[in-house]
Amino acid sequence: MKPTTPLLKVDNLSIELPAGFDRKYAVENLSYTLEAGEILCVVGESGSGKSMTANAIMGLLPSYLKPSSGRILLNGRDLLVMSEQELARERGRTVSMIFQEPLSALNPLMTVGEQIAEVMLVHGEGDARSRDERVLELLDYVGLPDPASLRHSYPFRLSGGQRQRVMIAMALALEPAMLIADEPTTALDVTTQAQILELIRRIQRAKGMGVLFITHDFGVVADIADKVVVMEKGLIVEQGTADDVLNRPQHPYTRRLIAAVPHPDESATRAEAAGEPLLEVRNLQKTYRSGGGLFTRPRIVKAVDDVSFTLRRGETLGVVGESGSGKSTLGRCILKLTDVDGGEIRYRGKDLVPLSQAAFRPMRRHLQMVFQDPFASLNPRHTIGRILTDGPVANGVPMDEAQKKARDLLALVGLDPSAYDRYPHEFSGGQRQRVGIARALALDPELLVADESVSALDVSVQAQVLDLMQDLQKKLDIAVIFITHDLRVAAEVCDKIAVMYRGAIVEAGPPAEVFNAPRHAYTQKLIAAIPGRHWNPRAAVA
Template identity: 80%
Template sequence: MNAQATPLLRVENLSIPLPAGLDREFAVEKISYNLHAGEILCIVGESGSGKSMTANAIMGLLPEYLTPSGGRILFRGKDLLAMRESELEQERGRSMAMVFQEPLSALNPLMKVRDQIAEVMEVHGERNAEVRDRRVLDLLEYVGLPDPANLRDAYPFRLSGGQRQRVMIAMALALEPALLIADEPTTALDVTTQAQILDLIRRIQKAQGMGVMFVTHDFGVVADIADRVVVMERGVIVEQGLAADALNRPQHPYTRRLIAAVPHREVHDAKAAAEGDLLLDVKNLRKTYRSGGGFFSKPRVVKAVNDISFTLRRGETLGVVGESGSGKSTLGRCLLKLTEVDGGQVLFRGRDVVPLSASAFRSMRRHMQMVFQDPFASLNPRQTVGRILTDGPVANGISYAEAERKARELLELVGLESSAFDRYPQEFSGGQRQRVGIARALALDPELLVADESVSALDVSVQAQVLELLQDLQRRLNIAIIFITHDLRIAAQICDRIAVMYRGEIVESGPPEQVFDAPQHAYTQQLITAIPGLRWNPRLAVL
């Protein structure tokens, strides 16, 4: 790329004011950067940094209450902000296209894949149905989808997350745009699927010479694909330049904090964890799901948990790692009797909870608690935090006064002000809501905590804070933790032992050092290879 060449995209002093009464005046303020044809520019920052706002401004997708108050967005020398909507529509899709974070929301659930891709071409003038159909087939094959001839007639909800994202990329490429904007396109994907999508975007970009703007909060992803980087914090650019410089010689404290927050391997005191009393003994646990079937077809049988056995001691963290569909979340729900099992034993403090009725298990449930993936969905928006934290203890015979006192202590323990007691979940950020979820789980003094993807939806810096909090709470309270995740980087940081699940079975287990340094199973090796930024980060490179 010629650094002196005219940029494909030039953002000049762009400012977008926010409505009055919010925590800052501008969504983005006087930001400037260039993107050249044939390069990948990563816009990096946490939620609220303004990175996605910039992408939406380029595409003309800002909500009505947000209007740029200054600056220009020059695409091929033309100011997008000065265009009429009809002119912008001609550019959108044909010359510039966008891939969104959640493809299921962006795709029409009532339209087949074939029709959604063909519609893009038809809107922009391709009237020949045969040409459109042939192009759809070529695109689906190009983005690496299996059996494209049949898949093109599928509906989006029938596809996996990775397949839906490939369909979105195929739609974006339908008219061979010069600019591709990818807004967090891999955040919701498993690590191996993420690696495949990143590789696909790199390959397409090189083959077609496109300019790619890639929005992300993960510097591991930056290390894998970026040529240059723009780092944003609270609506302003704090650092920009070559990716190698930002990754290895970051200048701004915020950039350094984001890099430091990338999950890394810790050295665990395995001996101390192994000396704790045996708390949980799982023997030959089984759970099978059956669906479909009829006169002419057999039911679909999925062995979600297939003859699994393991032990857990007090003060120990066991990481259960695997992709979507591996059975790890089903395992967590079976342990807490949120899902009935088909066979096996779950011995908690020596007593098998599997055959217990709901009423018989009620007295034990307080000692076994769960932290869920989505703190907003798991917290009742109509109840104050105080109500959320005190309902459980009060139901278990504790006086309200004592429950309130403890709830306020717990809020401070998890890093929130005790005044949060009187506020509602929607008044907090995602990381703060997850802290409330952890406080709720601790309200009944549990001995076992099952954390199911409890940090996967959080920014890396908030993720790091929650992981540190869990480790600190474990040291203070000597609780045992089962930490369910698809991210081996996180497991390496927080866990004393790791169990790798694949198709309902534990295919490998052991201390992090053993699993990472000498992986025995091909699936474990595949997970390790897919870790983003593995070759860049010195703390991860030793894996």
């Protein structure tokens, strides 16, 4: 067989960082190839430089980053020496790209049909009539309902998954030979993610495209990749076929990443928690009303609809659901961060619902929360010490005692004592989340609500924070309500799982039961959509 030119060949590419960064190169000596009809996954954690090559191909690098050596060969022609006009011709025609956040990648003031047609217009493709026909054809092809009317919609009218389909339709408009997908499903719910992945795979097969797929999620890799490149700190640490990398990882970094992938441990049996219930929620109701003036009817959304559950000391309840399922509202109701419309929340037998904020305040110390966003949940103007002592001081603990406790807590969550006098911006996401956990523990709570507390973290950091939380829970015997969109994480850390759908708990039970024998149709759909469920990361690194 005669050697053919690969679709994309990245050859010894290095991109230098300006002085003042923690490393010299954004990416260093990168080499890989992508053949037509192949899906290549570039995997790495945040800051690994996994998006750099894609941006270099599309000319999206910020002005201070310049490739300093190497070549990017597209069909044998070096993109790095092409003129801007030549590049502009290649983009969209030979290579196109879809992005993580489809809402910000679409123009909010143009209908989706116009935006797709514009791609063809700027490349001088066809006339108005043929472009119109092509738009309809594309919308239909990416599986959007009723293309004839949908083309006149504005992006804000579409759901996240539909917007991503529109982005894909735009990318396909000129039948490119190669598609770059930069975390295209990260912002989507798991069931939508499964559909989009399926769509990408279908298109790729039908058109014989080469797909460069950038992701942080090994589950997604297991689902779609033919070849995998693993990156760490700007270097390729391992590459090979999907089977080799996923099931026989060689490099310690890859092994560590794969070991950190959450996976339900089915063999583990948990002791049934016994004793008095700590928290009993009965028929909880919360309705959001919006809009609604004198003459218009308000929009009513049942965020929490007749939810009941019981939680004992030392027990972990996982509340799982997609965005808009009401899982976060449930957490906020329990902590009285929002009003409740009906039902009971009994903490040690005492109903919290009728209490005023002032009457509830002395009890707040028993019910604490770890927030989602480690960057927004710490006051940027306060030192870590101040953040940790605020709570105890507000609850009448003397200052010197609170300070001593704060220093102990820093050690407990694995932070350096010097953190005490520093500000949040000096810490990484994982470290900040540790501070958030320490803040919640500073009040010796009996119940902890963790709302998506690990979702914003890289997988290896996520594993560490989860370990820390489980460890502390065992040590301190606290009850935890673990709110997450990620069934894998919930199954790994929870004693019981409650699946929420449109405000109601549709299924509850021990993780093994929910996972292996889901009864409700929605749970079945949710479980079927988990990326990489046929792949067992535990076996790969055992």
